[in-house]
Amino acid sequence: MREHEYGSFHFGLSAEQEARASIVHREAVIVDMTFQGPCSPDVWTEALRTELDHTMASPHDYETAASFLVDKAIRGEFPEYRVLFDASGATAGLTGCVLRDKESLLDAAADLVRITQSLPWLRGVRRADDIRDAHTAGEHALWGMCQVNLLRPGDLDLINAGHDLGILHAAECAYNQMTFIGAGCTERYDPGLSNFGLEFVRRCNEVGVVVDTAHSSRRTTLDACAASTHPVLATHTSAAALQPHDRAKSDEEIRAIAETGGAVGVVAVPCFLAAPDAGQQAIELMLDHIDYIANLVGWQHVGIGTDWPLPLPHDIQQHTVMPLLMAMGFNDDHNIDLTATLDGFRDYRDLINITRGLLARGYSDEHVRGVLGENFLRVLEQVTG
Amino acid sequence: MNPDVATLLASSDVWDMTLPMPPPYWGTETLARYKRAGYTFVSATLQDWPPTFEGMQQCVERFKELMKEADWLTFGNSLADIDRGRREGKLVIGLNSQETCLIEEDLSRVEVLHGLGVRHMLLAYQVRNLVADGCAESADAGLSNFGRQVVREMDRVGIIVDGSHTGRRSSLEAIELSERPVIFSHSGAYSVYAHIRNVRDEQIRACAAGGGVIGVFGLGIFLGDSEARAKIVFRHIDHIAALVGPEHVGLGTDYVPFFPLKDYASEWEAFDLEPWPDPANAWPDPPDPELPADECRCFQPEQLAELIEIMVANGYSNEVVKGILGTNFKRVYATAL
Numbered sequence: 001m002r003e004h005e006y007g008s009f010h011f012g013l014s015a016e017q018e019a020r021a022s023i024v025h026r027e028a029v030i031v032d033m034t035f036q037g038p039c040s041p042d043v044w045t046e047a048l049r050t051e052l053d054h055t056m057a058s059p060h061d062y063e064t065a066a067s068f069l070v071d072k073a074i075r076g077e078f079p080e081y082r083v084l085f086d087a088s089g090a091t092a093g094l095t096g097c098v099l100r101d102k103e104s105l106l107d108a109a110a111d112l113v114r115i116t117q118s119l120p121w122l123r124g125v126r127r128a129d130d131i132r133d134a135h136t137a138g139e140h141a142l143w144g145m146c147q148v149n150l151l152r153p154g155d156l157d158l159i160n161a162g163h164d165l166g167i168l169h170a171a172e173c174a175y176n177q178m179t180f181i182g183a184g185c186t187e188r189y190d191p192g193l194s195n196f197g198l199e200f201v202r203r204c205n206e207v208g209v210v211v212d213t214a215h216s217s218r219r220t221t222l223d224a225c226a227a228s229t230h231p232v233l234a235t236h237t238s239a240a241a242l243q244p245h246d247r248a249k250s251d252e253e254i255r256a257i258a259e260t261g262g263a264v265g266v267v268a269v270p271c272f273l274a275a276p277d278a279g280q281q282a283i284e285l286m287l288d289h290i291d292y293i294a295n296l297v298g299w300q301h302v303g304i305g306t307d308w309p310l311p312l313p314h315d316i317q318q319h320t321v322m323p324l325l326m327a328m329g330f331n332d333d334h335n336i337d338l339t340a341t342l343d344g345f346r347d348y349r350d351l352i353n354i355t356r357g358l359l360a361r362g363y364s365d366e367h368v369r370g371v372l373g374e375n376f377l378r379v380l381e382q383v384t385g
Numbered sequence: 386m387n388p389d390v391a392t393l394l395a396s397s398d399v400w401d402m403t404l405p406m407p408p409p410y411w412g413t414e415t416l417a418r419y420k421r422a423g424y425t426f427v428s429a430t431l432q433d434w435p436p437t438f439e440g441m442q443q444c445v446e447r448f449k450e451l452m453k454e455a456d457w458l459t460f461g462n463s464l465a466d467i468d469r470g471r472r473e474g475k476l477v478i479g480l481n482s483q484e485t486c487l488i489e490e491d492l493s494r495v496e497v498l499h500g501l502g503v504r505h506m507l508l509a510y511q512v513r514n515l516v517a518d519g520c521a522e523s524a525d526a527g528l529s530n531f532g533r534q535v536v537r538e539m540d541r542v543g544i545i546v547d548g549s550h551t552g553r554r555s556s557l558e559a560i561e562l563s564e565r566p567v568i569f570s571h572s573g574a575y576s577v578y579a580h581i582r583n584v585r586d587e588q589i590r591a592c593a594a595g596g597g598v599i600g601v602f603g604l605g606i607f608l609g610d611s612e613a614r615a616k617i618v619f620r621h622i623d624h625i626a627a628l629v630g631p632e633h634v635g636l637g638t639d640y641v642p643f644f645p646l647k648d649y650a651s652e653w654e655a656f657d658l659e660p661w662p663d664p665a666n667a668w669p670d671p672p673d674p675e676l677p678a679d680e681c682r683c684f685q686p687e688q689l690a691e692l693i694e695i696m697v698a699n700g701y702s703n704e705v706v707k708g709i710l711g712t713n714f715k716r717v718y719a720t721a722l
Contacts, residue, residue: 150489150490150515152435152486152514153435153512154435177515177529177530177531178513178515178516178526178529178530178531178532179515180486180512180513180514180515181513183526183529186530187529187530188527188528188529188530189526189527189529191513191518191522191524191525191526192524194512194513194518194522194524195512195513195521195522195523196512196513197513329530
């Protein structure tokens with residue numbers, strides 16, 4: 001493992017600015033809206049890797065691989081888990097469910113209990129203040145994000161149930177492909193929300209679950225913004241105007257989301273942010289997207305949703321994650337390279353590079369805090385209290 | 386019954402492609418009426434509602450168990466089974482699915498459904514699902530990416546694609562994509578009565594061009610006659626026959642014992658049927674003030690004889706009538722079974 005100093009990307013900050021960046025980052029309540037951390041491929045020692053290899057039932061055993069480090073942490077065998085979480089500066093991470101049936105909700109609820117019971121420095125979330133309280137206590141929180149939404153007509157009560165169980169604070173309309181609710185962003189047609197999709201938005205509004213349009217198509221995003229009486233999120237996306245991609249949001253969508261009072265989170269996924277033949281990109285590119293959105297609709301409506309890097313060794317990702325992604329609407333045209341990271345964001349200990357980079361671009365402390373998490377918290381507060 | 390009609394019936398395959406059999410109506414009464422009326426094959430919808438995979442498997446298993454006692458009934462998934470059953474003087478029951486949502490995202494379930502006995506499956510019931518838009522979706526989206534995979538898989542395993550309840554665009558795409566004839570198991574002609582459940586001339590033409598068949602249903606509220614008389618069923622049949630030829634029409638009455646609803650309102654509530662789909666989007670749309678939904682009847686098995694008489698009186702030859710009664714749908718089934 002080569003030596004690497006995290007959080008030290010060259011921004012040309014003065015010593016004073018660096019000191020201020022540290023303070024801002026430490027004092028900010030940081031919510032990366034799609035936090036795959038605190039682990040990255042970098043944290044896998046040979047010993048951990050060997051143990052994982054012996055534990056996986058097959059090379060494609062995604063479930064075992066994905067929960068391996070967390071399970072070790074729960075068993076008290078991986079104290080690094082907290083160290084890494086603290087070192088990132090992120091206040092909140094993710095729990096969440098597949099919105100499919102009662103069983104999927106209960107699975108997620110039980111998982112959340114299991115982890116919060118075992119790791120007392122991790123708490124579940126009911127209200128936005130729970131995340132703030134965790135930060136005040138020097139601890140962390142897990143809020144519920146649903147990406148895979150398979151709700152069908154007649155299932156809307158599952159939204160209430162998920163919310164009551166503390167595992168559902170935001171729900172996607174569609175992950176890439178067509179759902180009963182609407183079109184995702186890789187789908188061949190874009191009919192927007194179905195009739196049931198409108199009902200879905202209404203129920204989310206009623207219950208206090210944020211509607212998330214990250215993987216939704218253009219029309220679905222616009223329909224959701226028009227139908228929602230509450231702020232809408234796009235938790236992890238990018239600006240299509242800078243780089244077209246199925247996963248990017250057009251100016252029209254970004255404006256619509258901002259008009260609801262919502263926020264757009266920017267990813268750290270190189271293949272979404274850069275042109276396919278652009279070669280290695282740096283974190284400046286992610287900051288460019290944040291800048292673009294802030295200039296378009298205001299700093300109050302942009303955030304971070306890094307979604308990257310994924311927490312598994314690269315070769316394991318190739319055999320577990322890649323087949324899943326390909327089965328869920330992604331294809332070769334999307335240029336997904338699981339090994340690529342932005343120079344300056346290869347691990348969650350690089351989160352401070354975002355803070356440093358924004359300060360380098362002249363963002364005020366308040367604006368930086370907004371991007372890092374306050375904008376998201378405002379939305380969560382408005383929607384769920 | 387007119388002796389000529391009786392003779393014609395006795396010498397024909399008489400197929401009803403859609404007989405919903407919800408659990409509260411399990412029993413031999415309806416099937417006995419079908420047999421007496423001259424039907425030789427009915428394709429039954431045996432599903433929980435909204436349909437789940439396990440639910441359908443259980444329904445089929447339990448229903449078969451219940452029907453064991455009736456020696457005049459048999460189940461048939463192949464043409465050989467169906468022909469043998471008819472030779473033995475039995476009513477043959479086939480199986481259909483009125484939704485693809487029970488496969489969820491699992492393509493391998495298509496083959497399992499085939500193993501269960503399903504021989505035709507409609508793409509989307511009224512509203513949008515993972516595969517297609519239903520006919521009540523104003524967006525009228527075509528097949529999704531996954532939907533195209535499902536159609537190809539249905540072709541591969543041998544389940545006929547059915548466009549009833551499905552949206553216009555999705556049905557047209559399925560017809561274009563499928564290598565087999567596509568059917569509309571139970572629909573009417575939009576040109577005769579404008580209702581979202583009826584198919585446009587464009588769909589009829591495309592279906593026929595692919596060798597498919599449209600089964601005309603018997604629900605008064607979709608046909609445009611609250612009494613659901615034989616002559617309104619004939620009007621829909623006749624329109625399709627005139628447009629593309631009588632070899633592309635058949636019967637899919639969609640007979641349900643609980644019409645008119647007003648006579649069974651309390652029973653309907655007692656069944657505690659799930660709100661699938663959202664009643665606001667289901668049917669009818671738009672509501673016709675001349676056809677109060679809860680008063681409309683449906684075409685009874687016993688009305689078949691009158692329907693045949695009307696066809697004959699309108700110059701339909703015996704061969705044409707036999708085609709409509711069953712050989713047209715049999716021809717389509719032969720491409721897969």
